[in-house]
Amino acid sequence: MPTNLPAEAKAKWVKYLEARSTEEKIEALEEFLSAVPKHKGTENLVAWARRKLSELRKELEEKKSRRSGSGGPTFFIEKEGAAQVVILGFPSSGKSSVLRALTNAKPEVGQIPFTTKLPVPGMMTYEDVQIQLIDTPAFVEDLSKGAVWWGTRLLGLARNADGLLIVLDASSNPIRQLEIMARELADSGIYLVRPRGQVQIIRGRSLQGVRVIVNGKLVGCTADDVRKLLESYRLYNSEVRITGEVTLDEVEKAIFEKITYKPSTILLNKVDLIKENQVTSLTRALMNVVPGVDVIPVSATLMSGFDRVPYLVFKMLNxxxxxxxxxxxxxxxxxxxxxxxxxxxxxxxxxxxxxxxxxxxxxxxxxxxxxxxxxxxxxxxxxxxxxxxxxxxxxxxx
Ligand SMILES: Nc1nc2c(ncn2[C@@H]2O[C@H](COP(=O)(O)OP(=O)(O)OP(=O)(O)O)[C@@H](O)[C@H]2O)c(=O)[nH]1
Ligand SMILES: [Mg+2]
Structure with a gap:
């Protein structure tokens, strides 16, 4: 559904794009939000702007506390090896146990949820390739809305990764766990399923007005519609690259949010706690939630099911x-x-x-x-x- 933003809101948006400091960005985004009419077509945009605002406010807080010398712990881990894969999962799903099973790292494993407080790296070997895995503090519902202090940092880590390893607890409604995680990640512009198409907007790249390069197909619109849309946001010197199948709504979405696709593999952990026939039906159901993503039943306690994981992770990374x-x-x-x-x-x-x-x-x-x-x-x-x-x-x- 199109956002049909009034010219005033679009002008405010341009101000946000031009804002330099975090303070200016916050102010401009607040003004933009108040100029956006609230209806079904703008629902996603409003949600995005609110999330961005809370991220910016947090960023400002962090900057201030850094200045006063009391900065929080860092989540950033330097990439090593061929690729960096971030392990994500609900509390006690077995993330740390999985890191222990696949690498030489020895992160703390505990019965109490939220045992892991900071990311822990380890190296997984596939033949002659080293792939860095990172164990993380737990994923929770409403992570992106400030439910836990590490929410935006964990999402940042995921966004920066080359791939994701999602750990689900087979004994505690894994389908719901996956649905929540996929939704939270998508809300933050991180997609687990390869989208049909991709839009890349490079501002200031073109010298002769908006340039639209289509390496695929525009669905229900023309390159001229795309050009006009960008001009209505005063993004006059942008280059728009379309790959795969893309609609005009998706182009508009890309103006606001950077969308990334992360290759992922799902580990259905703790299968020792469920019946064998349940494993098959759960695996199938999980594959329906995220088509094209591998689901591998494992038990970190029994150390079973991990043999194929290094190969499948290497394969997913392309x-x-x-x-x-x-x-x-x-x-x-x-x-x-x-x-x-x-x-x-x-x-x-x-x-x-x-x-x-x-x-x-x-x-x-x-x-x-x-x-x-x-x-x-x-x-x-x-x-x-x-x-x-x-x-x-x-x-x-x-
Ligand atoms: N039965 C069974 N228990 C498991 C398995 N994997 C992990 N556990 C247990 O589940 C609990 C949590 O394991 P962790 O590896 O610490 O889980 P986590 O996801 O890292 O937990 P947080 O760091 O708290 O988010 C521990 O008591 C583990 O022994 C498994 O495959 N089967
Ligand atoms: Mg842990």
Whole structure:
């Protein structure tokens, strides 16, 4: 449903976008909210603006307490390994037990809910890849609305992650747990199911008015409608990139909120506490809540069901491993480059040594993407998991 905002509200929105300090942003957003008419079409927008306001107020509080030297503990954990995957789940669902089962980390496990107070990292191994897992304080209902002090920080951690590992307690209505988590995350712009399409708005990118690049399909509207919509928000110099299927409402939503999709895997934990036939029906029901997401029954107490988890997590992250080889050498590097699926020789060369791009002649490939061992390819060749690459440049001897 369209928001049909009056021009006054749109003008206030522009003021919010232009605001620099947190104080200015809060003031502008308050003014914007008071100018937005409240009806069904603006429901989501109003909810978003209120949430953003509470986030900004918290940010301001934190800034002030930092200035006075009494800042709260930090939730930020430096990324290590190939990717960072954040473990999320309700109190006592078994998050810390899962981290213990999958890594060498030893976070505290307790019968009392809210045992974990701060994030704890650990390293999970899949073949020759290290994936960082982070155990977290519990997820609760109304997390984004200030139900617990760590709510926005936990959501921040999730937003910043490469993927999520969701732990559900099979003995305590896991379907409801998942539904609440999916809703809370979506309210904060974090989607567990890959959306049909994506909108990216880059402000100030275009010099000749609004530029709309469609790499997919606009549903029920034209590129001209998109341009007019952005102009009505005075976003004159924006570039809008559409991938997949996108409606005009979704474009408008993207003006307000940054939406991200997080690949996820669900661990249905504590299956030792339920009957075997229940495991099958629960797994199926959970898959219906989040289509396309893997659901794996496990028991952290019995240490069962975890064998496939490292592989499935690696697979969900859509990463590939590429091994480098020196010219005329028989062996390749033991440590792979970790690249996104769909990466090309150019991406690999950039990782190896960016300046090689200037002197690039060709590459030789062994492995799944090569038509024959040692195939000679150019920069645009698409690589696959477990390829071996040898780069030839015009630099003597390389
Ligand atoms: N029966 C059974 N109990 C489990 C399993 N996994 C964890 N538990 C128990 O559940 C309780 C909570 O486990 P934790 O790993 O601390 O759970 P958590 O999700 O980290 O809890 P918080 O940090 O408090 O949010 C402990 O008493 C564990 O022994 C399991 O697979 N089966
Ligand atoms: Mg814990």
């Amino acid at each position: 990463l590939i491993r590429v091994y480098t080889k020196e010219p005329n050498s028989d062996t390749h590097s033991p440590k792979p480059l970790i690249l996104k699926e769909g990466s090309t020789v150019e991406d690999a060369v950039r990782e190896i040594r960016e300046e090689f791009l200037k002197f690039f002649r060709y590459a030789r490939i062994w492995g799944p993407s090569a038509k024959y061992p040692g195939e000679k390819v150019g920069l645009s060749h698409k690589l696959m998991d477990k390829d071996i690459i040898e780069v030839r440049t015009t630099i003597k001897g390389i």
